[in-house]
Every structure is written in structure tokens, then in C-alpha cells.
Amino acid sequence: MSGIVLWFLIGLPAFSGTVLCMGGRRLDRAAIPVSLGVSTVVAALAIGAAFSRPTATMPFVQGAAFGLTVDALSAVVLPAVASVALVVLVFASAEGAAREISPPARFHGFMLLFTAAVLITVTATTLVTLLFAWELMGAMSYALIGFRWSEQQRVSGGLTAFLVTRSADLGLYAAAGAALAAGTGMELTALPDAPPGWRDLIAAGILIAALGKAAQLPFSFWLSRAMEGPSPVSALLHSAAMVAMGGYLLLRTEQLLEVTGGAAHAAAWTGALTALVLGAVALAQRDLKQLLAASTAAQLGFVVLAAGVGAIAGGTAHLVAHAATKAALFLAAGAWLTALGTKQLGALRGAGRRWPLVGVTFAVAALSLAGVAPLSLWATKDAVLVVALEESLALYGVGLAAALVSAAYAGKILIMVWRPMAAGAEDQYDTEEHGTRHIGRWEKAPLVVLAMAAAVLGALALPPVGDLLRSALNREPVPESGWIELAVSTVLAAVVIVLVARFRTPEPRWASDWLGLERAAHLLMVRPVVGLAGLLARFDDHILDRGVWASAKLTQAAAKRTARVDDAVLDTAVDRISTAGLRAADVSARADAGGVDAAVEATARAARRFGSLARRPQTGQLHHYYAQAVVVLTAAVVLLLLVR
Amino acid sequence: MLSLVVFLPLFAAVVLAAFPKIPDRTARWAWVLITAIDAALVGVMWLGYRTPAAGQLGYEEQVKWIPNVGSSYHVGVDGLSLPLLALTVVVFLACAVYALKEDQRPRIQAALFLFLQTSCLGLFAAQDLILFFLFFDLSIVGMYFVIAGWGHGNAARSALKFFLYTFLGSLALLLGFIGLYLYAEPHTFDMVELAASAPLDGNPMAGGWVLGAILLGLAIKTPTFPFHTWLPPAHTDAPAIGSAVLAGILLKMGTYGFVRIAMPMLPEAWRAWSWLIIAIGIISVLYGALVALAQTDLKRMIAYTSVNHMGYVVLAVGAVGVAGSGPAREVAVTGALTQMVSHGLITAALFLLAGVLHERAGTYDMGSYGGLAGQAPKFAALFAVGAFASLGLPGFSGFIAEFQIFAGSIGTVPLTALALPGILITAALFLLALQRLLTGSAGKKTHAVTDLTTRELFSVGPLLLLALLIGVFPRPLLDLIEPAASTVVVLLGR
Numbered sequence A: 001m002s003g004i005v006l007w008f009l010i011g012l013p014a015f016s017g018t019v020l021c022m023g024g025r026r027l028d029r030a031a032i033p034v035s036l037g038v039s040t041v042v043a044a045l046a047i048g049a050a051f052s053r054p055t056a057t058m059p060f061v062q063g064a065a066f067g068l069t070v071d072a073l074s075a076v077v078l079p080a081v082a083s084v085a086l087v088v089l090v091f092a093s094a095e096g097a098a099r100e101i102s103p104p105a106r107f108h109g110f111m112l113l114f115t116a117a118v119l120i121t122v123t124a125t126t127l128v129t130l131l132f133a134w135e136l137m138g139a140m141s142y143a144l145i146g147f148r149w150s151e152q153q154r155v156s157g158g159l160t161a162f163l164v165t166r167s168a169d170l171g172l173y174a175a176a177g178a179a180l181a182a183g184t185g186m187e188l189t190a191l192p193d194a195p196p197g198w199r200d201l202i203a204a205g206i207l208i209a210a211l212g213k214a215a216q217l218p219f220s221f222w223l224s225r226a227m228e229g230p231s232p233v234s235a236l237l238h239s240a241a242m243v244a245m246g247g248y249l250l251l252r253t254e255q256l257l258e259v260t261g262g263a264a265h266a267a268a269w270t271g272a273l274t275a276l277v278l279g280a281v282a283l284a285q286r287d288l289k290q291l292l293a294a295s296t297a298a299q300l301g302f303v304v305l306a307a308g309v310g311a312i313a314g315g316t317a318h319l320v321a322h323a324a325t326k327a328a329l330f331l332a333a334g335a336w337l338t339a340l341g342t343k344q345l346g347a348l349r350g351a352g353r354r355w356p357l358v359g360v361t362f363a364v365a366a367l368s369l370a371g372v373a374p375l376s377l378w379a380t381k382d383a384v385l386v387v388a389l390e391e392s393l394a395l396y397g398v399g400l401a402a403a404l405v406s407a408a409y410a411g412k413i414l415i416m417v418w419r420p421m422a423a424g425a426e427d428q429y430d431t432e433e434h435g436t437r438h439i440g441r442w443e444k445a446p447l448v449v450l451a452m453a454a455a456v457l458g459a460l461a462l463p464p465v466g467d468l469l470r471s472a473l474n475r476e477p478v479p480e481s482g483w484i485e486l487a488v489s490t491v492l493a494a495v496v497i498v499l500v501a502r503f504r505t506p507e508p509r510w511a512s513d514w515l516g517l518e519r520a521a522h523l524l525m526v527r528p529v530v531g532l533a534g535l536l537a538r539f540d541d542h543i544l545d546r547g548v549w550a551s552a553k554l555t556q557a558a559a560k561r562t563a564r565v566d567d568a569v570l571d572t573a574v575d576r577i578s579t580a581g582l583r584a585a586d587v588s589a590r591a592d593a594g595g596v597d598a599a600v601e602a603t604a605r606a607a608r609r610f611g612s613l614a615r616r617p618q619t620g621q622l623h624h625y626y627a628q629a630v631v632v633l634t635a636a637v638v639l640l641l642l643v644r
Numbered sequence B: 001m002l003s004l005v006v007f008l009p010l011f012a013a014v015v016l017a018a019f020p021k022i023p024d025r026t027a028r029w030a031w032v033l034i035t036a037i038d039a040a041l042v043g044v045m046w047l048g049y050r051t052p053a054a055g056q057l058g059y060e061e062q063v064k065w066i067p068n069v070g071s072s073y074h075v076g077v078d079g080l081s082l083p084l085l086a087l088t089v090v091v092f093l094a095c096a097v098y099a100l101k102e103d104q105r106p107r108i109q110a111a112l113f114l115f116l117q118t119s120c121l122g123l124f125a126a127q128d129l130i131l132f133f134l135f136f137d138l139s140i141v142g143m144y145f146v147i148a149g150w151g152h153g154n155a156a157r158s159a160l161k162f163f164l165y166t167f168l169g170s171l172a173l174l175l176g177f178i179g180l181y182l183y184a185e186p187h188t189f190d191m192v193e194l195a196a197s198a199p200l201d202g203n204p205m206a207g208g209w210v211l212g213a214i215l216l217g218l219a220i221k222t223p224t225f226p227f228h229t230w231l232p233p234a235h236t237d238a239p240a241i242g243s244a245v246l247a248g249i250l251l252k253m254g255t256y257g258f259v260r261i262a263m264p265m266l267p268e269a270w271r272a273w274s275w276l277i278i279a280i281g282i283i284s285v286l287y288g289a290l291v292a293l294a295q296t297d298l299k300r301m302i303a304y305t306s307v308n309h310m311g312y313v314v315l316a317v318g319a320v321g322v323a324g325s326g327p328a329r330e331v332a333v334t335g336a337l338t339q340m341v342s343h344g345l346i347t348a349a350l351f352l353l354a355g356v357l358h359e360r361a362g363t364y365d366m367g368s369y370g371g372l373a374g375q376a377p378k379f380a381a382l383f384a385v386g387a388f389a390s391l392g393l394p395g396f397s398g399f400i401a402e403f404q405i406f407a408g409s410i411g412t413v414p415l416t417a418l419a420l421p422g423i424l425i426t427a428a429l430f431l432l433a434l435q436r437l438l439t440g441s442a443g444k445k446t447h448a449v450t451d452l453t454t455r456e457l458f459s460v461g462p463l464l465l466l467a468l469l470i471g472v473f474p475r476p477l478l479d480l481i482e483p484a485a486s487t488v489v490v491l492l493g494r
Helices: A003-052 A072-093 A104-123 A127-145 A152-182 A188-193 A198-213 A221-226 A231-240 A242-252 A254-260 A262-284 A288-309 A312-340 A356-370 A376-391 A393-418 A441-461 A465-473 A483-502 A514-615 A622-643 B002-018 B024-048 B082-101 B106-125 B129-150 B155-183 B191-197 B204-221 B231-237 B240-265 B267-272 B274-293 B298-320 B328-361 B377-390 B397-412 B414-419 B421-438 B454-472 B475-492
Strands: A055-061 A064-069 B058-066 B071-077
Touching: A003 A055, A003 A064, A003 A072, A003 A104, A003 B377, A055 A127, A055 B397, A055 B475, A064 A104, A064 A127, A072 A104, A072 A231, A072 A242, A072 A312, A072 A441, A072 A465, A104 A127, A104 A231, A104 A242, A127 A152, A127 A188, A127 A198, A127 A221, A127 A231, A127 A242, A127 B397, A152 A198, A152 A221, A152 B328, A152 B397, A152 B414, A152 B421, A188 A198, A188 A254, A198 A242, A198 A254, A198 A262, A221 A231, A221 A288, A221 A514, A231 A242, A231 A288, A231 A312, A242 A254, A242 A288, A242 A312, A254 A262, A254 A288, A262 A288, A262 A376, A262 A393, A262 A514, A288 A312, A288 A376, A288 A393, A312 A356, A312 A376, A312 A441, A312 A465, A356 A376, A356 A393, A356 A441, A356 A483, A376 A393, A376 A441, A376 A483, A393 A483, A441 A465, A514 B155, A514 B274, B002 B024, B002 B058, B002 B071, B002 B082, B002 B106, B024 B082, B024 B106, B058 B129, B071 B106, B071 B129, B071 B191, B082 B106, B082 B240, B082 B328, B082 B454, B082 B475, B106 B129, B106 B240, B129 B155, B129 B191, B129 B240, B155 B204, B155 B231, B191 B240, B204 B240, B204 B267, B231 B240, B231 B298, B240 B267, B240 B298, B240 B328, B240 B475, B267 B274, B267 B475, B274 B298, B274 B414, B274 B421, B298 B328, B298 B397, B298 B414, B298 B421, B298 B475, B328 B377, B328 B397, B328 B454, B328 B475, B377 B397, B377 B421, B377 B454, B397 B414, B397 B454, B414 B421
Parallel strands: none
Antiparallel strands: A055 A064, B058 B071
């Protein structure tokens, strides 16, 4: 019975999204009401499902059902994702933002489809369900990043995002095969029981897929290109939902990573290093959205680190808190982009003062990002780091450094937008689009909601809620952050912000173009593949196909030669033979006339002569006969005498 | 019932061909009507189908034909053939609707396609090798006339190449069939008996040669690397509906032959040579995808993706031959069959859409277009859906197929993971094609492309809708296929 709620939860946005996408322009007027109505219902259902914990399965492929369930982990993440989706869609429906996203039917349709895919990802119980939703998210992100299709670079941004994440998704295909071979089936909960060997393969596949989606090293660069998309897309996909799902998958499969050993280590270190290095990349950015994107990858690094060290509760809290925080920042950036026509940090100087409500919500979110108490990421990040400390000091050190870097880049943007406006600021506006100089009520309201969430969600990592979460999610007890650690951490963050305000922010130049990762991918992957493709195409046309033509020609030539043989040899031979035959006939005719006949006649003549000769003794006279008899007898006697 | 389904189109074809007085309009609509009735009949068959015991057939019919060589008119369906029969009627119906505007000898075209439909249906229904071979060759003859008579560009040459190449393949096939016949005791061409007795088991030498001949014939038809070079020119120069049938149905004859003839009748030889088959599969997947990536001509690109998609099928059926146990092998065979149906639907749709472009602007060159999303939004939407379906996006049948193929193959032979980049390259090439055709600024031919008409919408739309339905609710199809797939695995494991 309770399963119906789940089917409704994913079916509603999936169906209405499909209709909106395929319905064309005539649904434009219905788009916003449908979208807001559906996402409100979805958010309500998600919150309900967090309490009722429904399960639903549908037979799908052999050996793996399409299974959905709400367990303790998804009970936290599901409402969060659904709520952020609703808030972002409200923002996208506001007058100012809507300019950027026309036609609305297609936009809201894709957003709803995307939401459905995320909800499936969060609740999936089998590998095939997961992969189904996982790739659907990727495709929707392609469509949403390249939403303004008339501009080629936006479409290529979507293409890069889709291809990079899909290349990582191949890991999930391999994991599914390994799960089948291992005989454990495709239930996510059964994967840790797979025999070693297969288990490692499954863990490796899942890890790669998750790192790709979470924009961890070395996949991070696609997130930079994804910033070509409209701001609401970034707010939903690149903070709360899609990128976050990479981290979420690792939290969900933490036990598998743990039993494999190596996978947990790899996850922890990749997460920590991404947090640090992409933090540096964020620091180096001068474009607000680029900075936020790099920061997303860095913050997801903490979640991946959490999964690697077994801090599920801390990681989940960080995931949810980051979703609210980063969505607020992206929406604020989007609001300024439509109002001022720019997202360059230098040009945004003083933007916070011009619209104080936006400025304050932005400040709250930025301070949360910096890790300043009592805002959310302060507590959640420490909940992760304290477990990492137990695991390894080095890991903790990297994580702590990453935390300080995030304080630095958060301070950088905070201070920039609250600086007094410079004279001639207007000159720097409208570099990317024509600004409206207006931010409406319905753009501000979502910011307020998200900023409030960013302020209080730290409770998820602090007693008493944090204790509940820990006992519900963690398989074994993990250390908690003490008050001293928490105090030190906020002081450090505050110091870093003051330093950033006092001195110029360092902008490491090596990190400004995202470590050259995209160029490297082009050089190492794209170019060789495209080159090989061209080579093979030429091979196909000029050698393989020509080979076929050549053999056809050869056959034809052989046929011709045979024909010629036919003409020249056989025919001639036949000619010759017949000529010879004729001649032979002639010869024989002549032979016939001259030879045979003559011989016959000669024989006849001889016979005749012989006959006349023989007739000669027959004289009829008796004495002749006696004389002949004496001759014959004498001859006979002589013969007898001689022979004896 | 089955014979009615098979021969109804032929009957209509004869009537259409015999009465030159039939007006064009009547001929076009008669074609649609007949294919619709045939589709409805197959629908009824599907609803009434109950999975028979292993080795048995549904809707079986057997009539004496050439008893002195052990050949009879023997037809029947099971989980291997019924999905393909259904695919055939659906694709031909889509073609009939698409051709409602055809003004080039529509009566003869209708007759020819109806004839072709009978040969396709007959092949999938055949349970006798001689019958199979007969329909196999008739389909080649039919397609030759389709390309030569209604094609464009270098149609005559392409048609001839297609004919000679595949006809040569069919001769190899015939040789293999004769081999099977000779080794069977008593001599027979009956496919059910041959599958039950596997006459060449225990005779690796002869089994190898017979399998070799059959594989060669099927590989040319499928086509796999390196026998695929007839495919791109045939597609490029064929009319849209010809391409749809060629890619949608005729290619399946090759892969269907693997699961229907080669695997059950020559299990020992198949197992012995499975590594070669896997290798051919992997090469076809990667090679097809890479060469497709380099194309600038839309139709050639889709043609090469067929090599890639059929490569997945070959890969899966090859992997099944490697010793192993567990459900992975059944999953692989099920995936292979799903892929046949899926590829038939999606590629037929894509070829019809490519035909729309050619009809409007006279070229398949992707560089001549651009910005079609604004100029022809319905076309753009359907093409995008088709492209994503073809690259194996979840929610479409291609995902169900490729997921099972890879999970099953990797689960049996982990080395088959080598073919995984194929799905990545396919994604890249389709997204690039989308980008070239639909987005950006208008190209020099874009202005000529008016949006899809209702007729075109009703022709292409249902194909993609079916792909979507299978992708979301695969059970009705898989319930049909899975028992047959497990029978194949059992027969192969003897």
C-alpha cells in the first residue's frame, strides 16, 4: 500500500515533465502552474515518505527489480532534495529569472524530469534502478545546461558534462556485470557480501561513477563547463542534486567500500585532496559562478571523505547543509546576473548593498560556507573531520587545510559583494547579458528560505538531532567533535576571513583554469579518439571497402580472363579441334578414297589374280592333276626329311 | 493464423501488382490497411501466446513440401521469433504511413514492400532451413529492387553491391545448411529436429566448417566487421523507408540466425569458436562507433552505428558460449534479443527522420544544417529523442538491451568490458550530431527544412513511443523473451 506513495512521488514529476517537454509551445502558459503544483506535491510527499518509510518494487529485468525504498539515509536526503527543487522552481518562475529561460514549458519539463531522476537515485535499492536514474540525471543535465541551444558554447558545455559523467558511469555497468557474476544479485545491500575479487570490482566501478558525478578529481572540469547553464539549473543540479548524488552514492555504499578496504581509502583521499585542490581553484576564480562551482566540487570532497572514513551521519549532514547553502549562493548569483548582466566578481562589488536582502542572505550562506559558527557547514564539516582524524593524521591535515581554504574563498566573495560600490561600477555591468536592474519579490523569497536553512541545518551534526542521526546512520560508533574543536574551527575560519579582508586574497595562477584538466582530457582522450576515428573511417573507405571492390574487381577480372580464355583458348581449341576434325575428315576422306579404297581394290585385284592363278591348275586334264599331286607329295617328303 | 499473417501481404502484393488500373491513392491506402491488419493479427497472436514447453512452438503449422529431401513447410513461433515478427509488422506499418505521400510509382512500391514484408515475416516464422533460406534470398531480391528502383545518388551501384555481397553470404549459408542436412540422421532440414539432435556434436572438424559457413553468411547479413562495407552505401542511396526496413528488419535476420540456427544446432562448435565471436563483437562495437564518429553524412553515421549496435548482439551471444553458470548467460541472450527489437524501432525511426531531411533539402550532409531546433521544432524533438534512445539512455528500450548485454556478458566474460567505451563513443557521436543539426545558427540548407507533417509524425512517433514503453515497462517483452533465452542457453550447454 505504502508503495503507491513512492510511485506517485516519482511518477508525477516524470509524467508531467515528459508532457511539458513534448507538448511544445502551447503548454508554455500551463508550465509554471503545473511545475509549481507538482513540485509542491512532491515536496510534501517526500516529507511524508521520510516518516512513513515506504518501499516499492516492480519486476524489471531478469535478476533485478526496479526497487525503491525510503530508509534512514534517504529519509534525510529525500525531503532536502525535494524542497530545494521546489524553492529553485519558485525562483525560476519569477519574472526576472524567467527571461533567461524561454520557452518555460521545456525548461520546467526538464527540471521536473530531472527531479524525478534524483528522487529515484535517492531511493534506489538495486544497481539497475540506480543506473537508470543515474544516466537520466546526466541526460537531463545535458539538456538543461545547453538549454539556450542557439549558443554553441552552452550546448558544448552540456556535452562535456554529459560525456565526462557518462565515462565515469561505465563503472556502474561494469559493477552490474560483476554483481551478476558474483551471484549476489543487484541489491545494493547485498553487494558487500560478494566474494572478494568481484567485490573489489563492484566497489571500484561504483567509486568511479560516484567520483565522476561528484566532480571529484580528475573529473572536476565538467562542472566548470556546466556553468554555461541558467542559474536555477546550477542551483539545483550543481549544488543540491546531481553533483551531490555522487557523494550520496558513496554514503549509501559505505559498507561496500569499507569491506573492500582499498576503495574506502581511495575515496577518503580523493575526497580530501579534491576539497583542498578545488578549494584552491575556487580561490583563483574571478567569475562568481566558476568560483561557486569549484567550491561545490571541494565541498563534495568532504562528503566523499566522510564516506571513505565511515562518517555517514556527518557526511549526510554536510551534504544536506551544503545543498541549502550552495543553492542560496547560486540563486543570488543568478539574481545579480539578471539584474546587473554580469557574474564577474569585480563587477559585483557592492551588489550586496544595492539589494540588502539579497546581500544578507548571500552573506549568511557565504559565512556558512566559510565554516563560521553557528551556521550549518561549520558543524557538519567538523563532524566529518573528527572521524578522519581517527583514521589518519595526514588525512585530517589535508581536510583541515581544505576547510581553511574554503573560509578564504567564502570570505573573498562575501567581502567583494559588501564592499562599497566603486565609482563607475555601471560600466562593468551588462557584459554577459542585458541587466534589468531589478530583483523581484519572488526571486528574493527563495533566497530567504535557503539562507535560513543554511543557517540552522548545522543542527543535523550537533546534539540532540546529530545524535539521533548518528545512531540511525552509522554502522558503528564514531567520535564526535568536542566543543573545543568546534570553537577552534570557527575561530580559525573567522581569522582567515579577517586576513582575506585585510590583505588581498591569494589567487593561485596554476589553479585559475581548473588545473588544465579539460585541456589534458582533450589531449589525452578526445584528440586520440577523434584521430583514431578519422583514421579508421579512411581505412574503412579506402582499404576495407576498396578491398571488397578490389576482390570484386579481381573476380570481374578473373571472369574477363576466363572469358578471354574462353574466347582465345577454348574457343580456338574448339575451332582448332573442329578444323583438325575437318582436316582429319578430309584426310580420312582422301585416305578413304586413296588408301583404303585402293587397298581394298588392290586386295580384290590380288585376290582376283590369285584366283586366276589358282584357277590355272584346274585344267581338267588328269595328268596335270597327277603331276601336281607328285609335286605336293615330293614337297611334303622334303619337308618331312628337313624337319626331322 | 501464422500463415495468414505471413502471406496476407504477399496476397495483397500480387493483387496490387496484377491490376495496373488501381489508382495510386487506393494503392497507398491499401498498403497501410493491409499492414495495419497484419499488425493487428500479430497483436492478437501475442495476446494469445502462451509460452510453450522448451523445444516446442506456438502457432505451429507443418505441411509436406519436398519430402524426398526432408524439407517441409514448417512454421511456428516462440519467444525468439514473436518479438521480431511484431517488430516487422510495426516497422512496415510505419513505412506504409510514411510513404502515403510517395508519388514515384506508389502502386509498385506498395506491392514490392508487401512482398518484402512476407519474406521477412516468413523468415522469422520458418522452422525449416530450406524455407528459411528461401525467405532469406527473397528478402535480398526485394531489397535490391527497393534500392535500385526508388533510391537516389548512386543507387544502381549500391544496390548491386548490396545484392552481390549479401547473396554471396546467403550461398555460404546454404552451404552450411547442406552440411547440417548431410550430418543429420535421418537427413532433414527441419530446424526443430536439428536443434534437438545437434547432428555435428562430437565432430569438431566438420562442425567447425559448417559453423564457419553459417557464421560467414550471417556475419555478412548482420553485418559485423569486416563484412559491413556494403551497408553504408546501401543506406546512403536507399530511400528512407528502404533504409528503415533494411536496418530495422533485414539486419536482424543475421543476428536472429545466430540464436535460432547457429547456437542451438551447433552448440559444440559454437562453444569452441566463442572467443572468435566475442572478438568480432568487440571489434564491431568499437570500430562501428569510431567510424560513425568520423562521419559527416547523417545517414552513413546512422549506418555505422548499426554496426556498433549489432556488435553488442554478437558480443553477447559470443560470451554465452564461454563456459559458465548462473543467470548471467541468460541475461546476455535476453539482452541480445531485446537489442534486436530496440535497434529495429529506434534506427528505423532515425532513418525515417533522415529521410525527411533529404526530402526537404536534398542532402544528408550534417554541415549543411544547423539551428533546426528553431526551424523545425517537432523534427528536432523527435530526432533528439531518437538520438538519446539510440545512445542507450535509460527510459528507452536501448538501455534495457545494453544493460542486460553488458551485465550478462561481463558477468560471464569480464574481458567483454573492453567494449564498454562503445556506449561512450556512441553518446559522443549522437550528441555531436544533435549539436550540428539542431543547435547553433542556421546552416545553408536549414531554411528548406519545414517541420514534420502529421503523416511523418504518425509514422516516426509510434516507433519511438514503443521504444519508450519498452524502456519503462520492459516486462511484457522480457516475459516473452526470457524463457526462450534460457532454452537457448540450455541447448548451447549440452
